[in-house]
């Protein structure tokens with residue numbers, strides 16, 4: 433059901449420092465910051481030849497990454513995103529298997545303009561999983 437790794441997301445406590453590190457120290461191609469108010473984050477994409485890294489910084493008062501950054505003050509790997517062909521079929525199959533789909537269970541439009549869903553980290557070996565329909 434899952435396909436390619438679309439991105440690995442890293443929550444960062446200082447977005448400008450994170451951008452400078454990936455661009456100037458690691459020598460990667462880094463996008464401009466993009467506010468995602470529906471998701472409560474500002475996102476920067478680091479383009480690698482085979483996948484992307486998503487740098488995440490909290491946006492607004494109810495950011496879903498606020499608690500994570502409080503627990504991980506220097507930042508940390510926040511989620512992995514796998515591509516699926518049919519996100520509603522994937523959701524229904526996962527829910528039938530007992531996995532918890534976060535939020536109201538309806539896909540939202542993600543940072544690439546495609547539908548996304550999140551699966552509870554406690555159901556996937558302590559890893560928050562994002563699914564993106566491509």
Ligand SMILES: C[C@@H](C(=O)O)C(=O)SCCNC(=O)CCNC(=O)[C@H](O)C(C)(C)COP(=O)(O)OP(=O)(O)OC[C@H]1O[C@@H](n2cnc3c(N)ncnc32)[C@H](O)[C@@H]1OP(=O)(O)O
Nearest residue numbers: 468471473496499500510534542543544550553558559560
């Ligand atoms: C723009 C879009 C895109 O790519 O297109 C994005 O990625 S948006 C990316 C941002 N959006 C999201 O993350 C949306 C989905 N996320 C959420 O709904 C939330 O962040 C939850 C995953 C439910 C966590 O919420 P919250 O921090 O309030 O929960 P909590 O403190 O009660 O945590 C419950 C337990 O899960 C753990 N926990 C929390 N976040 C975790 C993470 N990212 N990875 C692994 N474990 C995690 C906590 O340590 C805790 O474990 P213990 O009990 O053992 O201490």
Ligand SMILES: [Co+2]
Nearest residue numbers: 441486513562
């Ligand atoms: Co993501």
